[in-house]
Amino acid sequence: MIAMSTRHILLGLLAGGPSHGYDLKRRHDERFPQARPLAYGQVYTTLQRLVRDGLAEIDGTDSDGGPERTLYRSTDEGAKELLGWTGEITPPAPFVTNEIFAKVVCTILASADPADYLASQRTAHMARMRELTAVKTAPGTDLATVLSADYALNHLDADLRWMTTTAARLGTLTAEVHTA
Template identity: 75%
Template sequence: MSIRHVLLGLLAAGPRHGYDLKRQYDAHFPQARPLAYGQVYTTLQRLVRDGLAEVDGTGSEGGPERTLYRSTREGARELGRWTEEITAPAPFVTNEIFAKVVVSILVTAAGGRDGHDEGRPDAAAHLRAQRAAHMERMRELTAVKTSPGADLSTVLSADYALAHLDADLRWMTTTSARIDTLTAEVNAL
């Protein structure tokens, strides 16, 4: 996710200071990787440097002095370009679950040639445990998105995560059914 563009999008609603941008980010992207205040201010400085945002004044409003930022005309054009770009689907997706299953199959196929039997990975057991963890997370996300007062960002974020978890589950089911075949294929190499 482009923090630069997300902050430009939040600035499109009007001038904001870094603290407010951080709060808005947290509210609209609750399931995203956390955004540190330092990253907000560094990104704002870069947006100003690149002519995409500008300082709109400072104020204290009864607290510490805060700098207000607003998007420039060029910032609005950049935001428009970014939102219109098609994000290319990744040709292959590799994650930690995939890596653990592949390594487990390779170790099983090696058949203990390293002389160490303890802690030998079991791909099928790992997939069963991972499936249970995914199912639990899906239940949690479903409860979050269906809770009274769930806002649009929360519902959309939960739906997105649920779709990815569902895809992982389908992959786990297919892979579980093929573990013996995959292990045999590795042994044949």
Template identity: 85%
Template sequence: MSTRHVLLGLLAAGPSHGYDLKRRHDEQFPQARPLAYGQVYTTLQRLVRDGLAEVEGTDSEGGPERTLYRSTDAGAHELTRWAGEVMPPAPFVTNEIFAKVVVSILASGDPAAYLTAQRAAHMARMRELTAVKTAPGTDLATALSADYALNHLDADLRWMTTTAARLTTLTAEVDSA
């Protein structure tokens, strides 16, 4: 995920300082990995360097000094371009589960046991996400991001079920390669 574009997007609502941006990011993308403050700070500096954002001023009343940033015209333009750009659909298949299964076969491990354990872990996470999604008073943003994750986990699960059913053939194929 492009942190600089997300920050640009948050700045589009009006000038803001680093800590505020981090808080709003975590609110807006509830199930995502929370942003580190250091990362926000370096990203903002790069945006200023590239002319996409600029310093509006500082305000330091009753606390540590805080720099206010705002988006430039170039920044707004770049944001529009990025938001409309199509994401390349899975250019590389990175499937750690599959890698583990193959390695496990190569090293004469127990891929079936691994898949069972992984399935249980996936289900546990799906139950968590479902609980988050259906808790009373959950906002739509949270529900939708949980849904996104649920659908991906579900896809993984279905893939694991198919793979588990065809492990014998896969083992023969990997061993003979």
């Protein structure tokens, strides 16, 4: 995904008001549960780049009783950049990079049977789906968590469907790979 970047997400978080680095990381992990957590270092370097490009600026410092922390806020340029990014459509699956498919083809090239691999991949997918379902249905779960779990569940489900149809057509695929 070309346009998905930490800078835009940080700009989005800054749109809510001035914030410092640690707070931004915490809010990111809260808003986007089940996503890969942001590293603090990454937040810091990204903020510096935003300032360099004129999209954000330093709002001052606050200590709040603890160590001194730099507050950042979004500039008008930054707000414009954010609007541009959110309005731009996300290209629907521009590159089909599919590790599972690659493994199936390579297994066939190595003259092994990919069915076993697909079966255990399926089991692993199911186990992950059970985990996500458990997270999503636990009492008191917030909607953000439910929605992000749903996103992952739907993708895993799509993988599973693809694996089921592929498993049923392995014979033809094997013949095709060997003749090509």
